[in-house]
Structures are given as structure tokens and as C-alpha cells.
Amino acid sequence: MDTLERFIRRLPKAELHLHIEGSLEPELMFALAERNGIAIPYASVEDVRAAYAFSNLQDFLDIYYAGAGVLQTEADFRDLAMAYFERAAADGVVHAEIMFDPQTHTDRGIAFGAVIEGLLAAMAEAEARLGITSALIMSFLRHLSEDAAFETLEQAEPWLDRIAAVGLDSSELGHPPGKFARVFAAARAKGLKLTAHAGEEGPPAYVHEALDVLGVDRIDHGNRALEDGALVARLAREGMTLTVCPLSNLKLCVVDDLAAHPLDRMLAAGLRATVNSDDPAYFGGYVADNYRAVAEARGLVRGDLVQLAKNSFTGSFLPPDAVARHLAAIDAVALD
Numbered sequence: 001m002d003t004l005e006r007f008i009r010r011l012p013k014a015e016l017h018l019h020i021e022g023s024l025e026p027e028l029m030f031a032l033a034e035r036n037g038i039a040i041p042y043a044s045v046e047d048v049r050a051a052y053a054f055s056n057l058q059d060f061l062d063i064y065y066a067g068a069g070v071l072q073t074e075a076d077f078r079d080l081a082m083a084y085f086e087r088a089a090a091d092g093v094v095h096a097e098i099m100f101d102p103q104t105h106t107d108r109g110i111a112f113g114a115v116i117e118g119l120l121a122a123m124a125e126a127e128a129r130l131g132i133t134s135a136l137i138m139s140f141l142r143h144l145s146e147d148a149a150f151e152t153l154e155q156a157e158p159w160l161d162r163i164a165a166v167g168l169d170s171s172e173l174g175h176p177p178g179k180f181a182r183v184f185a186a187a188r189a190k191g192l193k194l195t196a197h198a199g200e201e202g203p204p205a206y207v208h209e210a211l212d213v214l215g216v217d218r219i220d221h222g223n224r225a226l227e228d229g230a231l232v233a234r235l236a237r238e239g240m241t242l243t244v245c246p247l248s249n250l251k252l253c254v255v256d257d258l259a260a261h262p263l264d265r266m267l268a269a270g271l272r273a274t275v276n277s278d279d280p281a282y283f284g285g286y287v288a289d290n291y292r293a294v295a296e297a298r299g300l301v302r303g304d305l306v307q308l309a310k311n312s313f314t315g316s317f318l319p320p321d322a323v324a325r326h327l328a329a330i331d332a333v334a335l336d
């Protein structure tokens with residue numbers, strides 16, 4: 001392991017943009033298919049990986065939803081999340097705010113409780129055994145209706161004290177944030193934080209809507225905000241966190257080459273940008289791989305990496321005392 005790798009892994013960091021279903025590695029997909037007696041359209045792990053070539057978000061989503069089909073029981077969701085936490089611990093993650101897509105499972109007849117209890121069991125074990133704190137972000141699938149999102153919010157009612165935020169993901173183009181204005185207002189009224197994918201493939205107008213119609217606390221991705229100088233200035237002025245996913249942007253052709261990734265321009269513009277892995281099993285890397293890939297492609301220096309790690313805590317839903325503790329831990333590594 002070289003000095004850059006060692007420094008990145010030693011930096012305490014939070015992961016704020018991670019779809020737990022997107023951490024389903026082919027090996028676990030096969031194991032769960034076998035355990036649950038589910039046929040999958042792949043003959044080997046190599047076949048699965050060979051299928052992970054995408055030209056855009058929808059190519060990926062079609063495979064991602066099919067892959068999630070092997071997840072059936074509470075134990076499956078626990079095993080999925082525990083595998084992620086083991087990888088995250090190796091990357092120096094000490095806090096993770098993980099997104100889950102309940103509709104992907106409840107629409108297959110899986111009980112909402114099986115999904116969330118499995119995730120909560122892994123979160124408790126990760127904190128006890130790995131020292132990783134975590135929080136849940138319940139995502140609404142934007143290709144479905146707002147009424148469907150309201151049904152999911154209702155199903156979540158018994159567990160609302162265990163859910164930190166609601167999110168908005170899936171096919172962005174054609175499904176602007178404003179489509180979910182009422183359900184996001186209802187979630188806010190229940191005390192939940194709000195985040196939304198915006199500006200991954202959608203135009204800057206979608207980022208405006210996420211800010212002004214949904215009233216989000218964070219923007220997931222946000223890349224295309226850079227097309228609107230006034231919007232960039234506003235995001236910087238308001239300290240809005242962007243949960244950027246470099247390897248995802250590369251694999252989904254949001255950028256043609258990491259050498260063109262805008263992360264350093266985001267930092268230079270004063271944006272609170274963070275680095276995350278999005279769907280690491282599908283996009284070829286977990287969070288440390290993302291830090292390293294974008295650092296090498298854009299010539300980031302240690303000070304940039306320290307800033308990204310600090311942004312991951314100041315942009316998190318952690319209480320101020322926990323944020324301060326993590327910032328001090330970063331300084332200790334940076335000055336070591």
C-alpha cells in the first residue's frame with residue numbers, strides 16, 4: 001500500500017451517498033440466489049461483472065433492480081449491510097448514512113419490516129464491532145408516483161424514529177424533484193431530513209427545484225449545477241452539501257474521463273463537496289477507491305483530501321458534538 005493509499009484509508013470519513021442495494025457484490029448475489037432458490041440470468045460471477053457495462057443511468061438501473069431480486073429475508077438485508085460495513089471499515093469510514101429503496105422490495109411482496117430490521121441489525125453490529133455509526137435514508141423511487149411514495153412513508157411509520165432522512169433516486173430525467181413536493185413536505189413535518197438526487201443527468205433546473213420546492217438539506221450528485229454560475233454561487237453561499245460519486249460518474253458516462261471530473265472545480269468554487277461510492281459493487285470501487293481515483297485524476301493534494309473528509313462530517317446529519325469530535329480526529333491524522 002503506497003503513502004497516498006495509506007493516508008486516504010487513515011483519514012476518518014463519513015459516507016453520505018451509498019445505496020445499500022448497490023453494494024450487492026456478485027459473490028453475495030450468487031450466494032443469496034442459491035440460499036433463496038432464485039434463478040438469476042448469469043452463469044458465473046464473471047458473467048455478472050461482464051454485464052456491468054453501462055452507457056447511462058437507466059442501463060444501470062435495469063440491472064440494479066434485477067440484482068436486488070435475490071434479497072428476500074431479514075437475514076439477507078443484514079448480510080448485505082454487514083458486508084458493506086466490513087468494506088467501509090477498511091476504508092476508514094467511521095460514519096455512514098445509507099440509502100435504501102424500500103419500494104424495490106415491497107413491490108416484490110417483501111415486508112417493509114424485513115428490510116429495515118435487517119439493516120438495523122447490521123447497523124447495531126457495525127457500531128458494536130467496528131465502531132461505525134450509521135443512519136438510514138429512505139429513498140423514494142422517482143419513476144413511481146408520489147402516491148406510491150406516500151404509501152412507503154406510511155409503511156415506515158413504526159420505524160420513523162430509526163430513519164434520519166428521506167431521499168429521491170432512480171430515473172432522474174422526466175421525473176423532476178417537484179413531482180414529490182407534497183410527500184417531502186410531509187416527511188419534513190415528521191422531523192425527517194431531506195436529500196435528493198439532482199443534477200446527475202437532470203439539468204440545473206432540477207437542482208433549483210430540489211432546493212426551492214423540496215427544501216432539501218443535501219443534494220446527491222449535483223454535477224450539472226456547474227452549468228449555472230449563479231446556482232454554484234448560491235450552493236457555496238448556503239453551504240449546501242453535494243454528495244459526489246466520481247467512479248459512478250465515470251461508469252454512467254456523466255463524465256467521459258475522470259481527468260475531466262469537476263471535483264476540484266467544486267472545491268475551488270467553495271462548494272461543500274464530498275466523495276462517495278454510490279453503488280460500489282456496480283461502479284468498481286468503494287469510498288477509498290473513489291478518493292484515490294479522483295485524487296490521481298485531478299491531482300488533488302493532501303489538503304484537498306482533508307477538506308473532503310471534513311466536508312463529509314459537516315455535511316452529515318450527525319449532531320454538532322459528534323461532528324467536532326470527527327473533525328479533531330481528522331486534524332490528528334493530517335498533522336501526524
Ligand SMILES: [Zn+2]
Pocket residue numbers: 017019169197220278
Ligand atoms: Zn445515487
